[in-house]
Amino acid sequence: xxxxxxxxxxxxxxxxxxxxxxxxxxxxxxxxxxxxxxxxxxxxxxxxxxxxxxxxxxxxxxxxxxxxxxxxxxxxxxxxxxxxxxxxxxxxxxxxxxxxxxxxxxxxxxxxxxxxxxxxxxxxxxxxxxxxxxxxxxxxxxxxxxxxxxxxxxxxxxxxxxxxxxxxxxxxxxxxxxxxxxxxxxxxxxxxxxxxxxxxxxxxxxxxxxxxxxxxxxxxxxxxxxxxxxxxxxxxxxxxxxxxxxxxxxxxxxxxxxxxxxxxxxxxxxxxxxxxxxxxxxxxxxxxxxxxxxxxxxxxxxxxxxxxxxxxxxxxxxxxxxxxxxxxxxxxxxxxxxxxxxxxxxxxxxxxxxxxxxxxxxxxxxxxxxxxxxxxxxxxxxxxxxxxxxxxxxxxxxxxxxxxxxxxxxxxxxxxxxxxxxxxxxxxxxxxxxxxxxxxxxxx
Numbered sequence: 001x002x003x004x005x006x007x008x009x010x011x012x013x014x015x016x017x018x019x020x021x022x023x024x025x026x027x028x029x030x031x032x033x034x035x036x037x038x039x040x041x042x043x044x045x046x047x048x049x050x051x052x053x054x055x056x057x058x059x060x061x062x063x064x065x066x067x068x069x070x071x072x073x074x075x076x077x078x079x080x081x082x083x084x085x086x087x088x089x090x091x092x093x094x095x096x097x098x099x100x101x102x103x104x105x106x107x108x109x110x111x112x113x114x115x116x117x118x119x120x121x122x123x124x125x126x127x128x129x130x131x132x133x134x135x136x137x138x139x140x141x142x143x144x145x146x147x148x149x150x151x152x153x154x155x156x157x158x159x160x161x162x163x164x165x166x167x168x169x170x171x172x173x174x175x176x177x178x179x180x181x182x183x184x185x186x187x188x189x190x191x192x193x194x195x196x197x198x199x200x201x202x203x204x205x206x207x208x209x210x211x212x213x214x215x216x217x218x219x220x221x222x223x224x225x226x227x228x229x230x231x232x233x234x235x236x237x238x239x240x241x242x243x244x245x246x247x248x249x250x251x252x253x254x255x256x257x258x259x260x261x262x263x264x265x266x267x268x269x270x271x272x273x274x275x276x277x278x279x280x281x282x283x284x285x286x287x288x289x290x291x292x293x294x295x296x297x298x299x300x301x302x303x304x305x306x307x308x309x310x311x312x313x314x315x316x317x318x319x320x321x322x323x324x325x326x327x328x329x330x331x332x333x334x335x336x337x338x339x340x341x342x343x344x345x346x347x348x349x350x351x352x353x354x355x356x357x358x359x360x361x362x363x364x365x366x367x368x369x370x371x372x373x374x375x376x377x378x379x380x381x382x383x384x385x386x387x388x389x390x391x392x393x394x395x396x397x398x399x400x401x402x403x404x405x406x407x408x409x410x411x412x413x414x415x416x417x418x419x420x421x422x423x424x425x426x427x428x429x430x431x432x433x434x435x436x437x438x439x440x441x442x443x444x
Contacts, residue, residue, distance in 0.1 A: 007379075007395065008191075010395065010396065011192070011356045011357065011395075011396075012192070012194075014283070014356065014396050015192065015194060015195065015280055015281070015356075016194075018280045018285065018312075018316075019194060019195075019280065019312060021315045022280075022312045022313070022314060022315045022316075024315070025314045025315035025318060026314060070133045070134075070143045070144060071126060071128055071133055073126075073133065073134065073135055073136060073137040074135060074136050074137065075136075075137045075138070076117070076118075076136045076137065076138040076141075077138075080117065080118065080120075080136075080138045080140045080141065081119065081120030081140065082120070082140040082141070083120065083122075083123045083141065083142070085148075086148055086149055086150050086151075087149070087150030087151065087152070088122070088123055088145075088148075088150075088151050088152070089116070089121065089122035089123065089151075089152045089154055089431055089434060089435070090122070090123050090124075090125045090132065090145060090151060090152065090153050090154065091112065091113055091116055091122045091123065091124045091125065091154045091156050092125055092126070092127060092153065092154065092155050092156060092157050092159065093109045093110070093113050093124050093125070093126060093135055093156065093157050094125075094126045094127045094128075094157060094159070094162070094165075095157040095158050095159060095161055095162065096109045096110060096157050096158075097126050097135060098126075103277070103308070104277065105157070105158050105185055106157075106158075107362070108156075108185075108221070108247060108362075109156050109157050111248055111252075111423035111426070111427070112156060112423065112426065112427045112430060113135065113156075114423075115423050115424045115426075115427035115428075116427050116431065117136050117141070119424065119427070119428065121427060121428055121431040122154070122427075122431055123141065123142075123145070124136060125145060127165060127169065130168070130169070131144060132144065132145040132146070132147070133145070146176075147172055147173045147176040147178050148176055148177070148178065149176065149177035149178065150177060150178060151173060151176070151177075151178035152178060152179055152180075152181055152434060152435075153169065153170070153173050153178065153179070153180045153181070154180075154181050154182075154183065154219075154434065155180060155181070155182045155183060155211070155215075156183045157183075158185075159182075159207070159211065160203060160204050160207035160208075160211070161203075163203065163206060163207040163210065163211055166180075166211055167210060167211070167214070170211070170214060170215070179215075179216035179217075180214075180215050180216055181215060181216060181217045181218065181219060181434055182211060182212050182215040182217075182218050182219070183218075183219050183220070183221070184212065184218055184219070184220045184221075184225060184226075184229055184359075185220075185221055185225070185359040185360070186221075186225050186228075186357070186358065186359030187208070187225065187228050187229055187232055188281065188357055188359075189201045189204035189205070190204065190205060190208065190232055191228065191357065192281065192357060195279070195280055195281060195311075195312070196311075197311075208232070208233075212229075212233075212240075213233065213236050213240075215240050216240060217240050217241045217242070217243070217434070217437070217439055218240050218241070218242040218243070218439075219242075219243050219244065219245060219430065219433060219434065220242060220243070220244040220359075221244065221245070221246075221247055221359050221360040222244055222246075222359060222360045222381050222384055222385065223244050223384055223440075224359075224380045224381040224384055225244065225359045225360070225381070226242045226243065226244040226440070226441055227441070229242060230242050230441045238443060239443050241437070241439035241441065241442045241443070242439055242440070242441040242442075243433050243438060243439035243440050243441070244440065245426065245429045245430045245433050246385075246419075246421055246426060246429065247360055247362055247365065247423075247426050248365075248420075248421055248422050248423030248424070248425065248426035248427075249362070249365035249366045249368070249369040249420040249421065249422070249423075250369060250422045250423055251338050251341075251342055251366075252338070255339065256337075256339055257339065258339045258340045258342075258343045259336070259337075259339075259340050261331075261333060261340075262333070262336065262339075262340035262343050262344055263343070265302070265304055265331060265333075265344060265347075266343050266344055266346070266347040267347075268302070269300065269301065269302060270301050270302070270349045270409075271301060271302035271303065271304050271331075271347075271348060271349060272291075272301065272302070272303055272304070272348065272349055272350045272351070272352050272375075272405060273303075273304040273305070273306060273344055273345075273348045273350075273351055273352070274287060274303075274304070274305050274306070274307070274351070274352045274353060274354070274363075275306045275307060275341065275351070275353075275363040275366070275367075276306075276307045276353070276355070276363060277307045277308055277309075277310040278305070278307050278308070278309050278310045278313040278316060278317065278334075279310035279311060279312065279313060280312055280313070281355055281356050281357045281358075282307075282354065282355050283354035283355060283356050283377070283396060284305065284316060284354065285316065285319070286354045286396055286397070286398050286401060287303065287352055287354045287398075287401065288303070288319070288320075288323070288330070289398035290398040290399075290401035290402040290405060291303040291329075291330070291402075291405075293398065293399065293402040294402055294405060294406070295325065295329060299406075299409075300329070301329070301349070301405075301409070302328075302329045302330070302331060303329065303330055303331070303352075304331045304332075304333065304344065304348075305320070305331070305332045305333070306333045306336050306340075306341060306344060307333075307334065308334050308335070309334055320332050341366075342370075345366065345367060345370040345372055346370060348367070348372050349373070349408070349409070349413060350372060350373040350374070350375055350405065350408045350409075351363060351364070351367035351372045351373070351374050351375065352375045352376075352401070352405070353374070353375070353376045353377065353382070354377050354396075354401065355377060355379070355382075356377065356379065356395065356396065357379070358379070358381050358382070359381070360381065360385060361376070361381055361382050361385050361386070364376060364382060364385055364386050364390065364418065365385060365418060365420045367416075368386075368389060368415065368416050368418035368420050369420040371413070371414075371415035372413075372415070372416075373391065373408050373411075373413060373414065373415075373416055374386065374389060374390040374391070374416050374418065375390060375391045375392075375393060375401070375404045375405060375408060376390040376391075376392055376393075377392070377393060377394075377395050377396070378392040378393065378394060378395055379395060385418070386416070386418050387417070387418060387419065388417065389416035389417045389418035390416060390418065391404045391407060391408055392404070
């Protein structure tokens, strides 16, 4: 068995244990009649499917009702370069705009979009009833866009959530002498389908085959993700060229004041923090067990989790809320904004990331840019992004993590040597990669 297969087997065993705990927690409140349970599960899947369909219907109705009108968009002020007349990079951000999301993938979309429009490198757009509109409003920008020769449609958003909307658009670009490039953040629903609802994993697989598989090229957020996708597409004919580019780590200027909770944490005793949605692959139980070891040994430090609740985490949420240290040395901020996050980074003793699988690992570079020592699980993508900068610990080993925390505590708070770039640099590198077709992996 190869090293990668051994690691994957270890991760799957851990995830099975976590999901078993989640199932046990769910069954405490579940109906016991098998027929009712079956009907309940089918209704949940139906709700997931019909909710997506309803959103599409609403968007279609709006498009028909306001056929002559563009969506509201986001106003810009100041000097904005006009996009070129030909060979434009049109950056789709439809899902982010419609959903109002601001974390994870949507942070990437918003940062890349804004920096591209401010530099003239690209034109962020939204798709409504098959029509293409500029998301930003400014005298230098068009309101509605028609595909033209050399135009590149960059599907930067989480477009697998409405994948049926894109095949016709991709054909339209091709017919007008343009092409489509798709961004891939990870292929976790393919590598670890048990982490997702069966219908969600199926939707992602269909998107990979129908959208990614038919794209002119693919851009990934890390080499590890690019190589995983390249291997997954080994039987595709043709297999599109795949490249990767690094993400930025700076925040926009803080607006407003941090919350009282964030101020209380930042001005109190020493703390370590983890940033990311509560979900099984983040391996938060490993971190909790590590800090329990340290507390038992007399270490008076706090552990702060910053992340919204995600899927399959009812048992984990209950474990947090029922913990003897919750509200004291164990803290969970489930609605922190960027202002809170910047304050917490600025004063943290260290940042901990226990994830077993990631597409990039944005919290690593965000912490490093703010001078926070980084502790990370020893996985390939963290080695790629962090180099020798983080203090690595053995995957899923709470004892190894506790030792890493002790090691960081024994040293001065020194910024790790992790290469970071700004979102502007990230945006310009992405556009350069696409325009120059500098893709690192090709066919074969």
